[in-house]
Amino acid sequence: MVSGTNGAPDAGPLPPGQASRPGPAGAGVRTRPPADLVGPRRRGDGIFRGLTLSAGIFVLAILVAIAVFLIAKSVPAIAQDKGNFFTTKTWDPDGSKVFGIAALAFGTVLSSVLALILTVPLALGVAIFIVEYAPKRIATFLGYAVDMLAAVPSVVYGLWAVYFLLKRMVPLQVFLADHFGWIPLFADPENRAGQFSQSVLAAALILGVMILPIIAAISREVISQVDPAQREGMLALGATHWEMVRMAVLPPSRPGIVGGIMLGLGRALGETIAIALVIGASFTISPHIMSSGNAIAANIAVKFAEAGSLGRNALIASGLVLFAITLVVNLTARAIIYRAGAVERSAAV
Amino acid sequence: MAKRIETIRLSCFYGSYKAVDDASLVIEPKSVTALIGPSGCGKSTYLRALNRMHEVIPGARVEGSVLLDDVDIYRPDVDPVAVRRTIGMVFQRPNPFPTMSIYDNVAAGLKLNGVRRKSELDDAVERSIKAANLWGEVKDRLGKAGAGLSGGQQQRLCIARAIAVEPAVLLMDEPCSALDPISTLAIEDLISQLKDSYTIVIVTHNMQQAARVSDTTGFFTLRGPGEAGYLVEVDTTTKIFTNPTEQRTEDYITGRFG
Ligand SMILES: Nc1ncnc2c1ncn2[C@@H]1O[C@H](COP(=O)(O)OP(=O)(O)OP(=O)(O)O)[C@@H](O)[C@H]1O
Ligand SMILES: [Mg+2]
Numbered sequence: 001m002v003s004g005t006n007g008a009p010d011a012g013p014l015p016p017g018q019a020s021r022p023g024p025a026g027a028g029v030r031t032r033p034p035a036d037l038v039g040p041r042r043r044g045d046g047i048f049r050g051l052t053l054s055a056g057i058f059v060l061a062i063l064v065a066i067a068v069f070l071i072a073k074s075v076p077a078i079a080q081d082k083g084n085f086f087t088t089k090t091w092d093p094d095g096s097k098v099f100g101i102a103a104l105a106f107g108t109v110l111s112s113v114l115a116l117i118l119t120v121p122l123a124l125g126v127a128i129f130i131v132e133y134a135p136k137r138i139a140t141f142l143g144y145a146v147d148m149l150a151a152v153p154s155v156v157y158g159l160w161a162v163y164f165l166l167k168r169m170v171p172l173q174v175f176l177a178d179h180f181g182w183i184p185l186f187a188d189p190e191n192r193a194g195q196f197s198q199s200v201l202a203a204a205l206i207l208g209v210m211i212l213p214i215i216a217a218i219s220r221e222v223i224s225q226v227d228p229a230q231r232e233g234m235l236a237l238g239a240t241h242w243e244m245v246r247m248a249v250l251p252p253s254r255p256g257i258v259g260g261i262m263l264g265l266g267r268a269l270g271e272t273i274a275i276a277l278v279i280g281a282s283f284t285i286s287p288h289i290m291s292s293g294n295a296i297a298a299n300i301a302v303k304f305a306e307a308g309s310l311g312r313n314a315l316i317a318s319g320l321v322l323f324a325i326t327l328v329v330n331l332t333a334r335a336i337i338y339r340a341g342a343v344e345r346s347a348a349v
Numbered sequence: 350m351a352k353r354i355e356t357i358r359l360s361c362f363y364g365s366y367k368a369v370d371d372a373s374l375v376i377e378p379k380s381v382t383a384l385i386g387p388s389g390c391g392k393s394t395y396l397r398a399l400n401r402m403h404e405v406i407p408g409a410r411v412e413g414s415v416l417l418d419d420v421d422i423y424r425p426d427v428d429p430v431a432v433r434r435t436i437g438m439v440f441q442r443p444n445p446f447p448t449m450s451i452y453d454n455v456a457a458g459l460k461l462n463g464v465r466r467k468s469e470l471d472d473a474v475e476r477s478i479k480a481a482n483l484w485g486e487v488k489d490r491l492g493k494a495g496a497g498l499s500g501g502q503q504q505r506l507c508i509a510r511a512i513a514v515e516p517a518v519l520l521m522d523e524p525c526s527a528l529d530p531i532s533t534l535a536i537e538d539l540i541s542q543l544k545d546s547y548t549i550v551i552v553t554h555n556m557q558q559a560a561r562v563s564d565t566t567g568f569f570t571l572r573g574p575g576e577a578g579y580l581v582e583v584d585t586t587t588k589i590f591t592n593p594t595e596q597r598t599e600d601y602i603t604g605r606f607g
Contacts, residue, residue, distance in 0.1 A: 229444040233507070236402055237458040237514065238434030247457060251448040340448075345494075 070320040077313035085317065089283050091299065093314035094307060101321045103283040107200065107293035108322065111279065112268035114204035114289065119212050120261060126212075127219035132245055143220065150213035158274035161206040166278065167196045169205070173290050184287040193290050198280030200293040206274050211264035218260030222253040255337040262333035266326055272297040296322040351378035351548045352418050352435070352517035354399060359413035360577070361394045361403055368394045370577035371413070374567055376518075381540060381549045383559035383586065386569030387601070391578030392552045393441070395569070396520050399550065400436035401429040417518075434462065437516035441523040443503035445495030445510070451478075452491040454506055458514035473513050480543070481509035482535050501532025508539065518548040525558065537562050556602060560590050568598045 078085045081099060088100020126146065130139045170193075177193035180186040192199070226249045234248035250257075280292020281302065300315045307315060354376040361369040369391035376382045384392045397403040398411050401422060414421045422432045437458075445454050455474045456464075464470055474491070478484045483505040487498070495506050504524055511519060521540075525533040533555075540549060540562045553559050559566055567583035582595045593599050 227444070229440065229442060230446060232402065232405060233440065233444040233446065233510075234457070235405055236400065236433055236438040236440075237461055237510065238430055239461050240430050243461055247461075248446060251446075254448075 067323070070316060070323060073313045074317035074320045077310060077317045080310055081314070089285060091283055091303070091314075094311040097310065099314050101296070101318055103285050104294055104296045104299050104318055105321055105325065106285045107279065108269055108295040108297070108325065110287075110289070111200050111203045111207060111275065111293065111295055112265055114200070115207035115211060115268045116261065116265055118204060119208040119215060119264070122208075123212050123215035123260075123264075124219055124257070126216045127223055128245060130216075130220050131223045132241065132249070146213045146216050146220075148213075149209070150217065154210060154271060154274045155277075157206055157210055158277035161202060161274065161278045165205065166198070166202055169199075169202060170194065170196060173199075173201070177290065185289055187288050188290055189288065190291055197290075198278050198292050200279060200289040200291065203275050203279040203293070203295070204289065206278055207268045207271055210271065210274065211268050214267060215257075215260045215264045218263065219253070219257045222256030222260070223249055225256075226252055254340050258333055258336050258340070262329060265329055269322065269326055269329065270297050271295075272301045276301050350517055351546060353378045353416075354436075354518060354548065354550075355416040356395075356399070357414045357416065359395070359398060359411060359415060361391065361398050361411050362409065363394075363406065364408040367577040369398070369569075370579045372569075372580040374580060374583050376548060376550055377565070378548045379544060379546070380564040381544050381551060381562050382565045382567065383563035384550065384552045384567045384569060385554070385556065385559050385601075386578065386581075387571065388554075389578070390569040390571045392569055393522050394578075395580075396522055396550060396552055397438075399518070399520055400438055401432045402438060404429065434458075434514060435516055436518040436520060437511035437514065439504070439507050439511050439519065439521040439524050441526055443500060443507050443527070445498070445503050445506050447494065447496045449495065450492045451487050451495045451498070451506060454495045455509050455513050458510060462514060477509040477513035478506075480512055480539070481505040482539050483509060499532075501528045501535070504528060504532070505536065505539070508536070512543065512547070516547065518550070519543065521549065521551040523552050523554060526554065533558070556590075560586060566590070568593075568595075568601060570597055570601065 077093070080097060081088075081093075082096065083090070083098040083100050085100050087102050088098060089103040091099045091104070093099040126142070130142050130146075134142060173188075173193035176186040177188040181188060230248045230252065231244055234244040239247060275295050276298035279294055279298055281294050281299070282292040283294060284291070286293075296318050300319060304312065304315055356372055356374050359369065359372045359374075360367060372395055374382075384396065386392055394403060399415055403409050403411060411423065414423055416422075417432070417435065420427065422429075445451075446457065449457065452474055455477050456470050459470055459473055464473070475484070478487060483502060486502055487506075495503060498506060504527070508521075508524070525536050528536065537558065540551065543549060551559075551562065563586045565583060566586045566589040568581045568589065569578050570581050571578050581597050582589070582593060584594070588594075589598060590602060593602065599605075
């Protein structure tokens with residue numbers, strides 16, 4: 001922004017006594033421009049503008065249509081709820097008509113956040129290793145491996161978790177319960193750690209595996225885009241390789257990495273089938289991650305087929321809550337990215 | 350503390366391609382040495398070999414030795430990171446760190462050196478920015494981004510960043526090539542001042558600049574297209590620009606070859 005004092009005095013009248021500048025009102029305006037200054041009418045521009053505009057409107061329209069549908073089905077369902085939809089933990093819309101989102105929303109957020117905590121350091125590590133440290137051939141191979149992980153269908157992850165992961169988690173669960181049981185997260189009041197069982201922890205692990213490639217691939221891309229001149233500038237100051245990564249590579253990558261994390265979180269929040277297979281479908285709010293839990297999307301998938309009419313609308317209402325959660329996540333991410341760019345934006349002064 | 354640099358039969362390679370052939374040159378402490386020569390003759394490559402930045406490029410390596418005072422910086426037991434802390438560098442294209450404020454740009458090198466005390470950082474930042482003739486223009490916006498400065502200011506910021514850690518030697522690769530005449534003069538003044546405390550090596554395409562700022566001038570050229578660059582001669586700047594020994598040098602500075 002140009003400050004008022006040294007800006008051109010376009011606004012307001014000229015100070016008295018100062019000669020007026022030659023302006024567009026001069027004599028030249030009446031002369032018709034020569035043919036080579038008259039551009040062809042750029043019809044392509046107009047068409048392209050129209051196309052992109054309608055694409056933009058189309059996306060918005062879909063978003064609005066989804067929101068309208070969700071709200072239209074949800075409001076009557078919530079009105080018929082015999083409990084409080086936002087605080088009730090149980091889910092019995094077709095029987096007692098008491099149902100609520102509390103346990104489901106809690107489980108959704110808990111399992112997704114846990115998945116992030118488990119995955120983000122690993123994904124960043126993989127990305128940094130691929131870009132900064134790995135020899136070229138290993139980097140290429142690892143890059144492909146990560147992309148392949150992203151291509152595995154989620155039901156395969158779910159089955160793998162059920163038939164492979166769950167029983168191998170028992171020693172880990174026992175270890176956690178024995179040594180960290182004093183932390184509520186790892187407490188084991190139901191004595192489930194020692195047995196093969198579905199749990200929030202298992203769901204978080206499998207979610208973590210599923211979102212790892214998204215976060216790693218985006219981070220890798222962003223990190224590799226950092227201007228080599230920044231890297232050299234930091235090295236020339238006497239930075240070690242890691243200091244260079246920490247001070248010159250990661251800071252400019254941060255908005256992109258946060259974006260990748262949010263995409264991963266979005267996928268985790270909305271994941272359905274893998275979660276349905278491992279989380280255990282209990283309607284409780286408990287911090288004990290080795291107990292079973294539940295999640296909105298998984299609950300919809302499991303219950304939808306046999307639900308009655310109120311049951312279906314109640315499930316749609318839970319979908320609306322999921323929609324709201326992801327919206328909040330996205331807005332938060334934008335706020336984080338925006339704040340991170342504060343110094344850069346000050347360049348525009 | 351300014352230090353002396355000597356390169357002995359230094360050759361620089363990019364993979365199997367030899368970019369600089371067998372350059373031997375002495376750079377005296379507290380002096381300004383200018384490197385001139387046609388584009389592609391290996392000036393930047395040679396300069397980057399002096400603080401072990403050359404090897405940052407995959408496949409790049411050197412042969413021969415570079416003595417800093419009496420130590421060969423290419424000995425296997427010498428840490429390139431320590432070398433770069435001693436021999437600072439200013440690049441052709443200003444490269445302030447975009448996510449950092451002006452203050453943090455200048456403090457970056459100090460923080461790498463483990464300086465944490467706020468007062469110490471404040472002092473060094475102020476001293477370096479003043480030394481880079483930039484203080485008046487930025488003192489009210491130290492918290493703002495360095496990328497918001499003009500090209501000339503950015504380059505002086507990069508100089509401030511480089512001298513904040515008080516290196517023994519300062520390497521400058523065409524520091525004025527993107528600047529207007531006034532910023533160029535400001536940087537030339539700065540070089541003359543810095544000479545009192547630093548050893549300075551500057552690559553430049555501007556012959557007047559070399560004549561104005563340097564004590565010693567080295568002339569690099571190419572034997573032919575695609576061949577390695579080599580050092581034709583090095584002498585006092587006066588001698589090079591008035592009465593060079595080699596015909597090729599004379600041709601170059603009089604503009605008969607370029
Ligand atoms: N990263 C690189 N990989 C391979 N070859 C390179 C690389 N950088 C430079 N070269 C080659 O090395 C030779 C010397 O390049 P250098 O940049 O040192 O020239 P210069 O004298 O600085 O030229 P200029 O005055 O244009 O900056 C050139 O032939 C160039 O193509
Ligand atoms: Mg160069």
